Amino acid sequence: MTRNIKTTGIVCEYNPFHNGHILHIKKTRELTEPDVLICVMSGNFVQRGEPAITNKWDRATAAIRHGVDLVVELPFIYATQSADAFAQGSIETLKLLKVDNIVFGSESNNIRKLEELLHIDDDIASLKTEGISSAKAYERLYGELHPNDILGLNYVKHARNNDIEAYTIQRTNSYHNQNMEGSISSATAIRNQIYKHEDYEYGTPMNNLNDNFKMEHYYPYIKMLLLTTPAKELKKSFLMDEGIENNLIKNCKIADAYEEFLNLCISKRYTKSSIQRTLVHLMNHTYKNDADFLPELNHVRILAFNQKGKDYLHTLKEDIIIASKFNQIPSPYREMELKATQVYSYPLSITKQKEMAATELQPPRYIKD
Missing domain, CATH: 3.40.50.620 (HUPs)
Known part of the structure; x- marks a missing residue:
């Protein structure tokens, strides 16, 4: 060719x-x-x-x-x-x-x-x-x-x-x-x-x-990360911007199920997809520095x-x-x-x-x- x-x-x-x-x-x-x-x-x-x-x-x-x-x-x-x-x-x-x-x-x-x-x-x-x-x-x-x-x-x-x-x-x-x-x-x-x-x-x-692969199956892992990671460390996670970490922490303390958690987090500022992308990077331990220096x-x-x-x-x-x-x-x-x-x-x-x-x-x- x-x-x-x-x-x-x-x-x-x-x-x-x-x-x-x-x-x-x-x-x-x-x-x-x-x-x-x-x-x-x-x-x-x-x-x-x-x-x-x-x-x-x-x-x-x-x-x-x-x-x-x-x-x-x-x-x-x-x-x-x-x-x-x-x-x-x-x-x-x-x-x-x-x-x-x-x-x-x-x-x-x-x-x-x-x-x-x-x-x-x-x-x-x-x-x-x-x-x-x-x-x-x-x-x-x-x-x-x-x-x-x-x-x-x-x-x-x-x-x-x-x-x-x-x-x-x-x-x-x-x-x-x-x-x-x-x-x-x-x-x-x-x-x-x-x-x-x-x-x-x-x-x-x-x-x-x-x-097998639905976000609700990952919720125990997500919840554990949110409840055991200090907010100042969460802010280093990629896409964790505009104070979303406080919103996530607050709502995961309330919600026992993923859909309930997600619905509590959705707002004028935070859409379903933007929240989920943030959670994906949280689970994957993607940090802002990782993205900035790729x-x-x-x-x-x-x-x-x-x-x-x-x-x-x-x-x-x-x-x-x-x-x-x-x-x-x-x-x-x-x-x-x-x-x-x-x-x-x-x-x-x-x-x-x-x-x-x-x-x-x-x-x-x-x-x-």
Whole structure:
């Protein structure tokens, strides 16, 4: 293969991989006609601040089996932040992979509208200083936007800065829809079916999914950390800002169950997702200094590929660090990923925890065409 290769990227979580994602992959190929289709995917924790419903290796494998050529991992530190940082890390990863285009699902399906909104000069960060959440800051700045359009706005911003062309396809269901809508349903609806132990397999090619990984299973660990760590130490935890540690401590003393705790914490300033992302970093012992002094992103961690994806990586090996072995990941990122997998396995038996820790060290999965 030569470097004159047309490449398209998808940013994804596949939580879980479902029939709507298969349609997205198909339409992405029709729209951009890539030689190689690449996904950058969140690992075992996702952007909503929750554990993924199943491990990253199985989700990456499902993507390769249904039309993707290469799946790389979005580093933990980016996968568990708000829309801007999530998009920045995703686009920087795709840039390292020399991707030409990105295609994302959008409720508005209007790339020009998203580009025009970027000309508004006000700063989200400055609005947040008024004590409102990021979601409300976006609404004040840009008007009402759906979740994928908020992400899309940030994809467009960072893609433009990295010479990647952005395209949208129409999202066919609501991101937050709680109910199954036939064979193409939202990931939220599929997860709810799984949590209720009801049939979900008509919505996804993945099977043997279960409710092992829910935030409520981590609540004893969260509560212990909040009640045994001094507030001044909690403030050193990544994303522990604006006095949220006091809110968390106060409410975990009251609440015996996770949902009760979360509902007590949610406010105008603290949204559900922002609280959960803060808790994920608390559990993973991610500190502000860890994030502030991370080296520049110059590696890609490979999760799965087919032969075409493998061949494409050979064209890049002199330009970036291609981490096909765990010890090839630069040390600060590697330590975060290992901790994330160990924390992710917390609800499992000791034997299963050891097995999952071992998977973090495994090579990428090669899927034959």
